[in-house]
Amino acid sequence: MVAERLLEGKVALITGASGGLGAHFARILAMSGAEVVLTARRLDLVQAGAAAICDAGGRAHARALDVADVAQIGPVFDDVARTVGPVSILINNAGVGGEGRALDLTPEAWNQAFDVNVRGVFFCAQAAARQMIAADLAAAGGGRIVNIASIAAHTVLPGLSAYNASKAAVGMMTKALAREWARHHIAVNALCPGYVETDINAAWFATEGGQRQIHGFPRRRLMDAADLDAALLMLAGPSAAAITGTLVTVDDGQSLP
Numbered sequence: 001m002v003a004e005r006l007l008e009g010k011v012a013l014i015t016g017a018s019g020g021l022g023a024h025f026a027r028i029l030a031m032s033g034a035e036v037v038l039t040a041r042r043l044d045l046v047q048a049g050a051a052a053i054c055d056a057g058g059r060a061h062a063r064a065l066d067v068a069d070v071a072q073i074g075p076v077f078d079d080v081a082r083t084v085g086p087v088s089i090l091i092n093n094a095g096v097g098g099e100g101r102a103l104d105l106t107p108e109a110w111n112q113a114f115d116v117n118v119r120g121v122f123f124c125a126q127a128a129a130r131q132m133i134a135a136d137l138a139a140a141g142g143g144r145i146v147n148i149a150s151i152a153a154h155t156v157l158p159g160l161s162a163y164n165a166s167k168a169a170v171g172m173m174t175k176a177l178a179r180e181w182a183r184h185h186i187a188v189n190a191l192c193p194g195y196v197e198t199d200i201n202a203a204w205f206a207t208e209g210g211q212r213q214i215h216g217f218p219r220r221r222l223m224d225a226a227d228l229d230a231a232l233l234m235l236a237g238p239s240a241a242a243i244t245g246t247l248v249t250v251d252d253g254q255s256l257p
């Protein structure tokens with residue numbers, strides 16, 4: 001539920017918007033007035049998501065972008081600046097699970113987790129910040145970068161050491177970038193969600209172990225993507241003018257011991 005069109009006049013680019021949380025975030029930002037650019041590797045899915053937003057009265061575009069391929073990032077951001085406008089909000093959402101117990105984890109699986117979850121996040125943030133600085137957004141309230149980390153940034157998720165390490169890296173990267181770009185009025189924050197059922201974890205939660213894990217949560221349930229809306233809009237919107245370098249956890253109490 002979006003009460004106000006707080007993001008009117010903003011261009012928001014969302015990575016990993018072909019499904020799951022990214023597709024949801026794109027809808028929420030569009031309902032709040034932003035012109036949104038949905039990106040992911042699966043162009044057909046982001047095109048369908050953008051079309052659905054336009055059908056609902058929003059403004060949306062789609063671009064193919066593999067964030068693990070750094071060479072694609074600059075040209076996609078440049079194309080968006082030329083054809084839509086400079087990015088004023090980046091939702092750095094693309095992510096992979098990095099499954100594999102530590103003793104079995106392959107170098108390829110480790111690299112994939114870091115290429116998408118860390119390197120991709122950094123170079124998308126860099127491309128967005130360059131545009132925000134060139135566009136001199138200070139008078140318009142500044143730029144916003146929201147890195148979608150996880151409770152894994154601060155809490156051990158058993159059997160997910162590469163994922164844990166990658167999300168902890170996103171947490172510290174968030175603070176470092178916030179410090180470096182503060183004078184340019186770019187707020188850089190991380191949203192650390194607890195578990196919401198999406199493609200990233202659906203197979204696990206269908207298992208007996210997954211069901212046991214849900215039963216161990218204080219409220220014995222998974223979250224809904226909509227539970228993240230208030231924090232997303234706070235970090236992407238005018239409320240974050242003085243909030244930067246912060247990790248906001250929204251987890252229904254799941255990470256409480």
Ligand SMILES: NC(=O)c1ccc[n+]([C@@H]2O[C@H](COP(=O)([O-])OP(=O)(O)OC[C@H]3O[C@@H](n4cnc5c(N)ncnc54)[C@H](OP(=O)(O)O)[C@@H]3O)[C@@H](O)[C@H]2O)c1
Binds near residue numbers: 096192
């Ligand atoms: N669901 C949860 O419980 C949860 C909790 C905490 C944090 N998160 C984080 O939230 C983010 C979204 O996860 P989700 O749950 O929505 O997972 P999901 O449903 O599996 O979606 C992942 C998205 O990332 C994209 N992606 C993967 N590799 C990519 C790449 N190389 N380049 C560009 N996009 C890529 C996928 O699109 P394509 O395959 O089309 O490229 C997809 O749109 C992730 O960063 C995840 O770590 C999720």
